[in-house]
Amino acid sequence: MLELRHVFKSFSDRGRVMPVLHDIQTTIEDGQLVCIVGPSGCGKSTLLRIMMGLAPPTSGEILYHGSPLAGVNLRAAMVFQSFALLPWLTVQSNVELGLKARGLTGALAQQRANFYLDKVGLDGYEEAYPSELSGGMKQRAGIARALAVEPDLLFMDEPFAGLDALTSANLREEVLTLWSDRALPVHTVVMVTHIIEEAVLMADRVLVMAQQPGRIAADLDVSLERPRNKRDPGFDALVDSIFEKIV
């Protein structure tokens, strides 16, 4: 579905060129939940933004269904660590934003937004402003906003990192439920995280990144049975082997 060919990215800072991503080569298959793990500063968020089309690679190609990606991929959507809700719009209007950008307005947009707000459990909070919500509820709104455009591909950039441990565990379970819900259109998810356990709990496949420059150090399939648990046999061994590859 999404193919990256020899992707390089570097930033220039006051004349000095800083390499961020080095020769990234990978394919995201349809229906997979892929987690990208790596230490902070390894370029995993940059990689996600390049996949989304928010930032162009310095060199290399990104193919979406076989054709090169130019600009933001409107068949995809993204969830952010800081939630990135507009504080001056209600939850409902925030969720409708992407729909309006796609020319969908009025009752249809409202209906669609309500459906996804219901799915993430924000039923009854349509008229609330983001500032009135807890962190977990804000991220639910962020997820509803991304789902509402009914993307083929969902990107999540450390979606649970800004939440407390209990909330993030709950929301993680719910995202898994949403992902396996055949009624929802999105079955392909790419998620960035720095917590190895989180990746092993959720992913079909883990891309392990190393830093300086950022590159893919390992590409592992996770075949543990779902629903998974931290006490499952083989869980710790997998976590340990990923940890070794990062260090």
Next chain:
Amino acid sequence: MPVNRPSSRGWTVVLVALLLAAATLFQGPRALQMARAVVYSEPGFADLPGAAAWSLMRMTVSYLASLAFAWLVGYQAATNPRAARVLLPLLDVGQSVPVLGFFPAAIFLFVTLLGGGRIGFELAAIFLIFTSQSWNLAFGVYEGLSTIPLETRAATESLGLRGPLLWRTLYLPACVPSLVYNSILSWANGWYFLIASEIIVSGPVHYDLPGLGSVMSQAFARGDLRLAIGAILVLTTLVLAIEFVVWRPLRAWSMRFRYDTQGSGEGEEAMLRLPDLGLPALMRAARTAVRALWAHAPARRGASRVASATARSLARGARALRWPLAAASVVLLAAISAMGVWAMVRALRPPWPPEAASVPLALLLSFLRINAAYVLALLWTIPVTLWAYEHPRGTRALTVVAQVGASLPATAFFPVLVALLVDRYGGMEMISIALALTGMQWYLLFNLLAGVQRVPNDLRESLRSLGLSRPAIWRRLVLPACMPSLVTGSVVAWGGTWNALILSEYVAYRDRVYEVVGVGALINRATFKTGNRALLFLSLAALVITVVAFNRLVWDRVYRHVNARYRMEG
């Protein structure tokens, strides 16, 4: 709200030089001669409402023009790094240059362009107010746009928002808090310069420009105290009414557009607690009504289609015209600069007028006068601030007093002070220091009070538990903690007072001119009395260079040092 000021010195020097060069183009004795031809009628009480309406009209027009300017410039500066490198120093210089000194130049320009009628004077006055309002607003737009969090920008982009929808949902709302905050400052600034311009044209020059400022100064000049006080009352009512009906509700409403909703400062809370006269509720009802009407309007679909088509073709036109326009403006600017430089060279050709030798002394005396006013202002504001620290309840009332004091144009009280002090208590010297003081004190008090409210309470309690006496706590905690706000307030206060020099050193009262030796008096005399182009230019240049150099060499450093050393974390 301190803005990150750029410090590209090269540009500053170039811009100051160009500004001065352009100013010489329009300076001349002809402004004076045209003035004498106008005869105006003596104003009475019946003229007050009309005068108020005229003053308000000038304010509104120039505010709207400033707003348009601010969006053009602020958007360019925030989105185009190459434009920002030129625009930000330009805004910085524009903000710190004493614009009042250029007023005679502005009159001359507009009168030359449009003839000696009312429209020329009106535009000159509006232009003057514009120059006092626009820099602030442009910084407001720039700040609003450049502080949008990266992830929020990425989010709107990933959702595919573009064009008008992006403006409506991201750019405009993101600028609301800083734009409203800066609008309040700009509006207060505007009153100050409006009154100043009206006093100048009705004072030494005798133009006919109906307005509260001119009524006031003419009444004082005649000795008609009742009419003068009436004018001041009308002005005060007008300023306060707009403050309470427009700005306060707007400020409270603008809080919704901030990214962080938790850490709102005490000062803002105090503002929110003030009466807003139920306007937000009214506005909500009105908005719902308009929205309902709009939803039922049959022409809605067509109208929106037409609007978007217009927007699209406008954008296309702007894109096509971009390079020709840029080239034309560069050519125009180059031509004006060349003419300005040439005029400057011509004006500065010896022999210089004998008065030119007095410029350094005049500058020094003006500087000392501002220092005296500054010390006087500190002498009463610091004790009041310390009192406020010990009486938190009193602080809120004092903050309101300081806000109201700062929003009333100090220039309006110039004629009062002159009438009270002329020929008494040291005469004109005293008057000019007192006039400088009226412009300075409120900014200092306002900022000091904001600073004192930010002193963390647990620090005070820890010092008290260590057994420090009250004066020791003041010295070790309160005063150092107030330093950043004191410096911010001082920069604004000094900027305002350089401007006030133009009014405060040269006063026409009861058909007599009172003046002291100072650079403001020199500028006035050169414009209104002798019409000496070289002298006018020399004094203006000396003043502008001193102000810009003083800001760069003294205040910038003090600001950086104080913020590095005394800023409270968190």
